[in-house]
Amino acid sequence: MRLDRKKFQKIVDREKWAEEIICHRTGLTRRTVEWIMKNGEVSEDALERIADMAGG
16 A cells, blocks of 8 residues: 655654654554655555554
């Protein structure tokens, strides 16, 4: 699946979420978050976790 990185980055910037916060709230590893943000590729499970954290 693909994640709209630009849209997610806007949310991250607006909420001032550090990578550690994203990892803590989603349960994803730092390496996974870095991969998602770099490539936009995301599993369905990770996408659901990110959506829950972002309020979507």
